[in-house]
Structure formats: structure tokens, C-alpha cells
Amino acid sequence: MPARARKNTKTIVMVLLTIGYGVLMMFSGFIISTAAYVFVVMLLLNERRWWMLVLVPILTSLTIYVVFNIGLQVYLA
Amino acid sequence: MVLQILSVMDVRFILYVGIGSVLGLLVGALPGLSAITGVALVVSISYTWATTDALALIMGVYVLACYAGAVTAILMNIPGAPSAVATTLDGYPLAKQGKAKTAIMAAVIASTFGSVAGIVALILIARPMSMIALRFSPMDYFLLSVFGLTTVGSIASKNFLKGLICAILGVLLSTVGIDPIMGLPRFTFGIQSLVSGIPVIPALIGLFGFSEVLGQINEIGLKAEILKISKKGFELKPILRQWKLAIRASIIGIFVGILPGAGAPIAALLSYDNAKRTVKHPSVPFGEGAIEGVIASETANNAVIGGALIPMLALGIPGDSVTMIILSVFYIHGLVPGPLLFTQTPELFNVIVAGGLLGCVFLLLLGYTTAPLLARVVKISKKVLFPIIMVLCIVGAYANTNSMYEVFVMIVFGVIGYYMKDHGYSPAAMVLGMVLGTLMDNNFRRAMSLAIGSENPFANTFIHPITIILILLTLFSLAGNIPIINKALHGAMKRLTRGHA
Numbered sequence: 001m002p003a004r005a006r007k008n009t010k011t012i013v014m015v016l017l018t019i020g021y022g023v024l025m026m027f028s029g030f031i032i033s034t035a036a037y038v039f040v041v042m043l044l045l046n047e048r049r050w051w052m053l054v055l056v057p058i059l060t061s062l063t064i065y066v067v068f069n070i071g072l073q074v075y076l077a
Numbered sequence: 078m079v080l081q082i083l084s085v086m087d088v089r090f091i092l093y094v095g096i097g098s099v100l101g102l103l104v105g106a107l108p109g110l111s112a113i114t115g116v117a118l119v120v121s122i123s124y125t126w127a128t129t130d131a132l133a134l135i136m137g138v139y140v141l142a143c144y145a146g147a148v149t150a151i152l153m154n155i156p157g158a159p160s161a162v163a164t165t166l167d168g169y170p171l172a173k174q175g176k177a178k179t180a181i182m183a184a185v186i187a188s189t190f191g192s193v194a195g196i197v198a199l200i201l202i203a204r205p206m207s208m209i210a211l212r213f214s215p216m217d218y219f220l221l222s223v224f225g226l227t228t229v230g231s232i233a234s235k236n237f238l239k240g241l242i243c244a245i246l247g248v249l250l251s252t253v254g255i256d257p258i259m260g261l262p263r264f265t266f267g268i269q270s271l272v273s274g275i276p277v278i279p280a281l282i283g284l285f286g287f288s289e290v291l292g293q294i295n296e297i298g299l300k301a302e303i304l305k306i307s308k309k310g311f312e313l314k315p316i317l318r319q320w321k322l323a324i325r326a327s328i329i330g331i332f333v334g335i336l337p338g339a340g341a342p343i344a345a346l347l348s349y350d351n352a353k354r355t356v357k358h359p360s361v362p363f364g365e366g367a368i369e370g371v372i373a374s375e376t377a378n379n380a381v382i383g384g385a386l387i388p389m390l391a392l393g394i395p396g397d398s399v400t401m402i403i404l405s406v407f408y409i410h411g412l413v414p415g416p417l418l419f420t421q422t423p424e425l426f427n428v429i430v431a432g433g434l435l436g437c438v439f440l441l442l443l444g445y446t447t448a449p450l451l452a453r454v455v456k457i458s459k460k461v462l463f464p465i466i467m468v469l470c471i472v473g474a475y476a477n478t479n480s481m482y483e484v485f486v487m488i489v490f491g492v493i494g495y496y497m498k499d500h501g502y503s504p505a506a507m508v509l510g511m512v513l514g515t516l517m518d519n520n521f522r523r524a525m526s527l528a529i530g531s532e533n534p535f536a537n538t539f540i541h542p543i544t545i546i547l548i549l550l551t552l553f554s555l556a557g558n559i560p561i562i563n564k565a566l567h568g569a570m571k572r573l574t575r576g577h578a
Contacts, residue, residue, distance in 0.1 A: 011291050015492055018287075018467065022484050034468055041464040045294060052461065060465050064472060068122075 013044060034061035078200070085424070085431040090133050094432055097137020098439035104138065105145025106451045109293055110466060111158035112142035112341070113398045113505075114286040118469060120402055121278050121477040128410045129428050135406065136432025137439065139399055140192050143341055143379045144440055145451065147184035151371070152177060152452040160341035160378040163349035167363060167370030174366050182311040183368050184375045185444035187323060189437050191376035194327035195334065195383020196433045199390075202335075203426070206391035207416040209543075213392070215523035216538050220547035221394055222513040222520070225337025227554040237558040240506045243497065247510020248517065250275055257515075258522050270482050277405055277511060279474040279487040281398075284504040286470045287487060288494030290463050315360065315368050322352060322369055323376045330377035334384020337513070340397030340505070341378040348377030382433065390414050390426065394516065398505055401512045 021037040038057040047053060097119065104115030115138045123131035146161030151168035164184065171180040213221075226244045253264045254274025265271040326348040333344035352363070352373035359367040385396030386403075393414040395401035407414055412422065419426060474487035494504045528534035539545070556562050 010294055011495065014291060014294060015488065018471070018488055018491075019485070021471065022481060022488070026481060038464040038468060041467060042460055045460040045463060047458070047460040056461050056464070060468060064468060068472065068476065 010044070014041070017041060017044070031061050031065055034064065081424070081427045082431045082434070085129075085427050086435060090129065090428075090431070091435060093130050093133035094137040094435040095439060097134040097139075098141045098436060098443060100134075101138035101141030101436075102145045102443060102447060102451060103454065105142035106149050106157040106455050107462065107466070108149065108155050108157055108455070109289040109463075110286060111146070111160070112139055113402070114282060114289075114470075115139075115142045116399050116402045117278050117281040117285070118473040120406055121282070121473045123406075124409065124477060128406075128412070128425065131406060131410075132403075132425075132428050133432050133435075135403060136429060137436050139382055139403075140379070140433060140436030141440055141443070143192075143382060144184065144188040144375070144444055146378075147188070147371070147375055148181065148448045148451045149455050151180045151184065152448070153455065155455070157455070158341075160345050160381075161374070162342065163345040163374035164371055166349065166374075167365075167367045170364070170366035171368065171371065176312075176366070178311040179316070179368065180371055181448045182313070182445055183316045183371045185440065186316055187326075187372040187375035188379040188444070189440050190323050191327050191330055191379035192382055192433065192437045192440065194324070194376075195331055195380040195386075196430055196437075197383070198331045198380075199383040199386050199433075200430060203387050203391045204419050206387060207419050210392050211416050212543060214538075214541065214544070215520040215527065217541070217543050217547055218392070218394075218520040219517050219524055220544065220551060221337065221392065222517045224547060224551045224554060225394060225513050226510060227551055227558075228336050228339055236501060239502050243502050243504070243506035244510040244513075247507040247512075248514035249510075250507075251511045251514025252518060257519050258526075275511070276477065276483050276486055277508075278402070278477050279483040280490045280511065281402065281508060282470050282473050283487040283490030283492075284494035284497075284508060285398075286466065286473075287491030288498060288504065290466055290470075291491060291495040292498055293459070294463060316372070319369060319372045322356065322372055325351065325355070326373045326376035327380040330380025331384035331387075333377070334381035334396045335387050337388060337394050337396055337509075340385065340399070341381040344381045345374040345378040348373045386429065386433075390418060390429070391416075395509075395512060398508055401508065404512070 017037065017040055021033055024033040024036065027033075035057040038060050039053060042053055042056060100119065101112070101115060104110045104118075105112060116135055119134055119138050120131070123134055126134075142158065143160060146156055146158035147164045147168065149155045149157040150161040150164040151172050154165055154169040156162045156165050168180050168184065171177070226241070226248070251274075253271055254262065255272060256263050262272050329348045329351060330341075330344045333339045333347060334341075349370055352369050356363075356367075356369050359369045361367050363370050381397060382399075385400040387396065389395045389400040389404055391414070393404065395404050404414065412418065412425065470487060470491075471484055474484045475481070477483050497504050497507070524538060528538045531537040539548070
């Protein structure tokens, strides 16, 4: 079943990426690791529009950082 | 009572319910995120807040998220949440016929009606029920939890055995950590982090949010089209004419809500099925755009809110997965549900009722007007949405206690949830097992130590009216799932009804 095998690879890569993101967050902080994670996951999901690949990671990471740290007082490192 | 509820609603309270409502709309409409994930995320954020603020936010999310699934169900044929599955059956055909506005208005009115009916039931039933709770012995609490587990097996999943397996797995997971009676660590394998048990909120976010994305990344090829909404406005008359159906659907929703374990998705399906059988002459046949179908499904899934809060507030036993998370908020803030809640902190009950009612107001205000906008947000490619949802899951798990450990717990449960869904097992049943497991553990052992101390352990434990009723209920619930007995019952029912006709 090649279709099924491919289906699982995508999920496994996703899980590994997320674990990697967790580890990276401990070293390089929230903003950089989040932007990198969103970028790679978008690539994995076949996003190829370059302006989306630039804008979405940066905006996501900054927005969440600001909302949580200032608005909600949940401190993300 | 009315004055007390009104006195809760100051500007700050309204603001928090409003923010919750907007979040609820988004969470409910996005496929992959439902009321459960939404409330879990919000709880992890509001961890350190005052109880009133946290509950206001949660009630806003809860009410609106139960409705918002209908928007995508109607406009795109994608149920935004499992509770909106029955809504797609007639909502989408209606929209296709150019009656999208009528369908959405029907969903808004039905959801509001259902929510209000549920909250009225909550006001009427919760306090008397908590009085009965005064007579409950630890054994009764244990049996009530067992009953909850059996209903999960029978109603919440298609396969009884699989449902039960998940529930028992959840019970096993709940025993990890410090033993509540002896104070010794159990099943921790020497791992320090496990001593405090498996954290429920990260587990929930993993099981319902993360796992959903893991499953859906494979379906990206499917493109959903939003139907053009015709300029024609909505018609109010055919909606309001269905008030009888709405009352019936509300009763179904409230009842399913009260049952420990079963929640909004089941209520919607049961109510839709009931409408199909009882409405003799629908405007058009069901499945081809009958407004009755939308009303039945949407009323019931919102009526569940009030219903599910009843056993949670009166007995401390959650009626569905969302109230289970609200229960954990109670524990975080050191509040104990049950009869004491009504005598010692009555204002808290008013906060929940006020939050729910304000949620209904926001539902009426926002539900209809934001529908096209919501559909457009959902339409944003999953390539963009999924990474953001993933980050939110992780931040939600992290925010709970500011520790990386909980993030990894979330990821582990995400993978478990993905495999469970892939093989027909129900994560909802497992979560219910996790929560009821703690209650079962505590109460069974208290019951046993009471029994040991008494002269006639057996009579003292079991010969009480409430205990006997609960044992019978549990046995019936179990027996109904054994194929032979089920068949015999159905045969008998058929013969009986034929005899009457």
C-alpha cells in the first residue's frame, strides 16, 4: 500500500518536526524557533508561494509572542 | 435570582465573555478544532486569572463554539466540529438552493434557543440535584462514575468494546501519580515528572487538537468551495414555526448532556434522528434541505451545554468532555462542586449562568453577521492554518505550567490520539476514563474503608435505594450492548408496538 505508507511518512515527519521545535525552543527562544517551525511545516504541506513563506512565519511568531507576553502574561521565553 | 445574575454582569465580565465568544466562533468553525480544544486552550491561558474572569471567558467560548460548526457545515459542507455533522445533512442542501441566509439564521436561532433552554434546566435542576447528592455515599459516587463509563461505551462510539477499552485505558492512566489515600507514588517508574500524575489539559490538547491536525494533513488535496450567498434575505416564519420541534430537541440535548459521558455530537445525531421519525410532513424530505433538520441538530447540540453542567456542578461528575475541563478549572481554583458550592459560593453558580446567557446574547449578535467572514477564514488554505494551529497547541500546553514537560506530554497524546482515531478508537472515551478514574479511585477506596469499619460490610455498602438504582442502571446500560440481549429487546419492542397498532 504505497499511498498508506506515504500518508504515515508525512505524519511521522510532522511529529519529529514538532519534537524538534520543542527542543529548539529551549535553546534559541520562542520567536526564532516558532518562525522556523512554521516555515518548515508550511514547506511540508506544499506551500510554495515565497511571500507566504516569508510573511506567515514572522507574523505568527511575533503575534503570538506579543499577545501571550503582554496581553495574557504567560511568559514565553 | 434574576437580580443576582444581573449583578454579575459588569463591563469587565461582558468584555471577557465577548472575547471568549469571538475565540469560540473561530475555534468552532475551524475544522480540527472544536469546543473541547478551544476550552482547553483557554483554560491553559487563564490558569492564573481570577475565577470569575476565567469562567466568563470559558462560557463565551463554550456557547459560541457549539454553534460555529454550523457555519462551515452550511456554507461549505464541512462540519467545523463533530457536533455539526447532522447539520450538514440539510444545511448544505439548503444553501445550495440559495437559502443560505435562512439556514444560518435557523442555526443561530436554534442554537440560542437550545442554549437558553439548557441554562434554564441548569437553574431548575442543579440545586435540587445537589440536595440528593447529600445522600450519596462514596459507593454511589463510584457507581455513578462506572455508569458514566458504560454510557461512553454504548453511546459515544460505534463499537461498544472499543469504547470500553479506551475508557478503561483512561482509568489506568488516571492512576499514575501520587496515591490519593496513602500518599505514595504509583506507576511512576521512578520518573520524577510522573509523580504529579498525567496532566489532563496537555493530554486533552494533544488528543483533540494535535491529533486532528496529524490526521488532516493528508487530506490537503480536498478543496472546499464556499457557496455564493444569494442577496435574498432570510425568512423568519418557517424557522419560528418549528418551536415544538425546538422544544423536543432541547429536551433531548439536556438529557444527553446530563448523562455522564455523552456530549454534543451524540445529542445532535439523536435529535436529528428523532426529528426524522416524528416530523410527519417536513417542508422538503430530510436530507434535501429541510429546515427542520438544521433546527433539530443545532438546538440539541447547544442544549447540551446546560445539561452537561448540571451533574458537574451538582455532583462533581462532568456530563461531557468540555464540562470535564471546566471541572479542572474548579480544582485549580480550589473550588469543590457539589452541595457545598450552592451554600458556600452561590455567586459562582450565578457567574456560570450569567456567562452562558451573555454568550447567547453574543451568539445572536455575532452569529449571523460574522458567518460569511468565518467561512472566508476557514477557506484560508490549510497550508497556512495548520502550522498556526500546531503552534497554538504547543503554546497552550506550555502556558499551563510553563514547562517543556507538558509540551512533550501533549505531543505523545497527539500521536496516541492519531492512532486511536485511525483505528476506530475514541479519544473522548479515554479522556472521560482519565477524569472519572480519579473519582472512582478515591470513592471506591473510601467506600471500602467505610465497609471495613462497619458491622455488616455488604449491607452497609449496597443496601441503599440510591445504590441499588445505580447498580441496576449500570447493568441495563451494559446489557443493552450485548448483541443477543439487544436483539431480544428490539424484537420485544417491535411486538409491543405492533400489538398497539
